[in-house]
Amino acid sequence: MEIKEMVDGKRHQVQYDQNIAGFFHDFNIHTGRPELFAGYITGHCLKDKEVSSGETYGIAADFGCGTGWLSTRLAFDGFEKVYGIDTSPSMINQAMDKTPSYLLKTGRVCYHVEIPLDILGRCDLATAVHLHYHFNTKEKLRDDFFGVLASLISKNGEVIMIGCPSKNIRNTPDHFYSCIHMDDIPEKIACQTLSINDYADQQGYVPISCLPDFRVEDGTQLKVVFSIQDLSGNVRKAYLTDTHWNDDMLESVAREAGLSLIRRQELSWRNHPGSYMAMHFRKL
Numbered sequence: 001m002e003i004k005e006m007v008d009g010k011r012h013q014v015q016y017d018q019n020i021a022g023f024f025h026d027f028n029i030h031t032g033r034p035e036l037f038a039g040y041i042t043g044h045c046l047k048d049k050e051v052s053s054g055e056t057y058g059i060a061a062d063f064g065c066g067t068g069w070l071s072t073r074l075a076f077d078g079f080e081k082v083y084g085i086d087t088s089p090s091m092i093n094q095a096m097d098k099t100p101s102y103l104l105k106t107g108r109v110c111y112h113v114e115i116p117l118d119i120l121g122r123c124d125l126a127t128a129v130h131l132h133y134h135f136n137t138k139e140k141l142r143d144d145f146f147g148v149l150a151s152l153i154s155k156n157g158e159v160i161m162i163g164c165p166s167k168n169i170r171n172t173p174d175h176f177y178s179c180i181h182m183d184d185i186p187e188k189i190a191c192q193t194l195s196i197n198d199y200a201d202q203q204g205y206v207p208i209s210c211l212p213d214f215r216v217e218d219g220t221q222l223k224v225v226f227s228i229q230d231l232s233g234n235v236r237k238a239y240l241t242d243t244h245w246n247d248d249m250l251e252s253v254a255r256e257a258g259l260s261l262i263r264r265q266e267l268s269w270r271n272h273p274g275s276y277m278a279m280h281f282r283k284l
């Protein structure tokens with residue numbers, strides 16, 4: 001499928017077929033990202049609960065749960081009930097397959113393609129890890145992403161989203177990088193870049209790291225290249241379309257949806273500082 005055409009929300013979701021679900025399972029194991037993110041999130045939740053030991057953590061919703069690694073981990077680390085929600089049946093199948101069966105049988109973890117209405121306003125924690133890129137207009141980001149997260153949490157609940165800091169888009173760890181279409185590069189930047197055509201792939205996408213620094217416009221459709229290298233040096237790649245949102249835009253759109261940013265934390269992947277970031281929100 002021509003990536004430049006993949007601009008509507010449905011196409012963003014359609015990307016997550018069986019091949020991509022399998023790839024991301026392996027990608028997560030190879031990069032160890034789940035340990036970094038889950039360690040950070042559950043560490044934060046534990047810290048807040050230390051004051052009253054014995055307290056349980058209640059309900060968590062893992063919005064855009066993908067292969068289910070975080071839903072499982074939240075249940076392991078003490079949440080009474082975890083709802084993994086993902087629009088991709090292939091991702092949900094992968095999650096069901098990888099989640100220990102006792103967690104599924106006891107109902108501690110369950111997966112849904114749509115949000116069950118009875119959890120609205122009842123979640124102590126709602127997470128969204130690498131999900132916001134799939135809301136490709138400001139309205140969808142406000143209503144269908146932040147608005148949904150706000151509707152999930154209870155009065156004192158917390159939202160934690162994880163993504164990549166927009167300021168580091170040109171400087172990513174080896175396992176992924178972002179490319180912008182030639183048509184979306186500001187003219188003055190394109191003019192400063194010698195042999196720009198040599199950097200472009202067949203579809204006209206240029207790695208952002210090959211360009212001088214500039215602010216990528218909110219809402220730009222980027223092609224993101226993910227790679228896994230195994231111990232024999234074999235490389236596997238996957239390509240996804242993501243929507244670029246600058247961090248200041250995320251904060252202001254969240255506020256429009258009734259969420260206030262209470263904490264922002266950059267996360268280092270191995271020796272690569274600021275590879276990822278967590279944003280914490282509470283209801284206004």
Ligand SMILES: C[S@@+](CC[C@H](N)C(=O)[O-])C[C@H]1O[C@@H](n2cnc3c(N)ncnc32)[C@H](O)[C@@H]1O
Nearest residue numbers: 013016064065066085086087088091129130134
């Ligand atoms: C980049 S993956 C991240 C998955 C997982 N959170 C992780 O970090 O491994 C994005 C996931 O969001 C799901 N997704 C996309 N749009 C969605 C929506 N509107 N509602 C729920 N899930 C969605 C996709 O199917 C995909 O599994």
